[in-house]
Amino acid sequence: MLNALHPQPQDKILQLIQMYKDDPRDTKIDLGVGVYKDATGLTPVMRAVKAAERQLWEVENTKTYTGLAGDPAYAEAMQDLLLDGTVPADRLSAVATPGGTGAIRQALELIRLATPEATVWLSNPTWPNHPSIIKYLGMRMAEYRYFDTESRGVDFDGLLADLAAVKPGDVVLLHGCCHNPTGANLTLPQWKAVADLLEKTGAIPFIDIAYQGFGDGLEEDAAGLRLMAKRMPEMLIAASCSKNFGIYRERTGILIAVSPKAEMRATVQGNLAFLNRQNYSFPPDHGARLVTMILNDPALREDWQAELEEVRLNMLSLREQLATELRRLSGSDRFGFLAQHRGMFSRLGATPEQVEALRRDHGIYMVGDSRMNIAGLNARTVPILAKAIIGVGV
Ligand code: LMR
Secondary structure: HHHHHHOOOOOHHHHHHHHHHHOHHHOOEEOOEEEEOOOHHHHHHOHHHHHHHHHHHHHHOOOOOOOOOOOOHHHHHHHHHHOOOOOHHEEEEEEOOOHHHHHHHHHHHHHHOOOOOOOOEEEEEEOOOOHHHHHHHEEEEEEEEEEEOOOOEEEHHHHHHHHHOOOOOOOEEOOOOOOOOOOOEEEHHHHHHHHHHHHHEEEEEEEEOOOOOOOOHHHHHHHHHHHHHHHOOEEEEEEEEOEEEEEEEHEEEEEEEEEOOHHHHHHHHHHHHHEEEEEOOOOOOHHHHHHHHHOOHHHHHHHHHHHHHHHHHHHHHHHHHHHHHHHHHHHOOOOHHHHHOOOEEEEEEEEHHHHHHHHHHOEEOOOOOOOOEEOOOOOOOOHHHHHHHHOOOO
């Protein structure tokens, strides 16, 4: 049996982790995988997470199973964080999942279960694991234009023109905030225009939100999602706690389904629980429990929000520093987009050859499409990166 297997393509983002590790140069800079790092290069455990872990160690007296959907308190706390009451609770179903990727996978399986013929529309570009999972599940997919390579902003006319072709029942995957890989985001009026279009066509929004709090703030980053939720009868939301709680390895995510009517809730919830049972039975609990404790305890929540805000402001400051340094070196404003983008990532707009030269000649690692993780920088490495970017001719 095993000799029937063929080698699988390596994930382009995860591949960089090993390449970076294997590079002996101590001047190397890692701007690859989307993980937040402080100025010392550490991905710290957040203070509120440490405090919640300490409390949990004291009070937790069993590790028996939770429910198939996870702890209902986690679902409630996350629904509140994401939706803030914009949808009545009796229209919401939710399951805890292993990370945001688990939520995406379960959402796609739910779509396939309900409407196997539906096409899932993805932004071009998008996080590479989106098309990879859809292809693996044998589902239909299509792309809509998203990024304008000239302005490095959103190609909104292209987006609207392409999405005009969606059919009723198709699913449109949108990044809730901090678009991965480009860093270019929809404005609120643009979210409204997308909602108008989806409403008219009868397509269903599926929002992947993995960076709430990393862009313009916790509330601001959920504004597009809430606008959609208020308007659309049906919607799927895949959320991750990996980044905003810094609990990457705990695999903490959630899938939320918004139903048009309260009467449908039990069936939708049953299907979500069924999918959990088929794929991995009970979802992981440790990270979800920490998140619930933090969100429900005013002191922990305040400290978490304060630290998240420090993280966000640090990334914004790095963006400003890099854009300023590139303005100085290039004598032009052509890198100003770096300060406009939001979240961890920006697509630099370098060619694959220039990305390769940055890696080979300068030990600077970014994804092949020139996606940079801004959080991989610090005040010392910003000028080094800027000089290298100009040096390779970007
Ligand atoms: C990324 O895009 O770098 C992160 O979401 C990590 C991953 O799993 O790819």
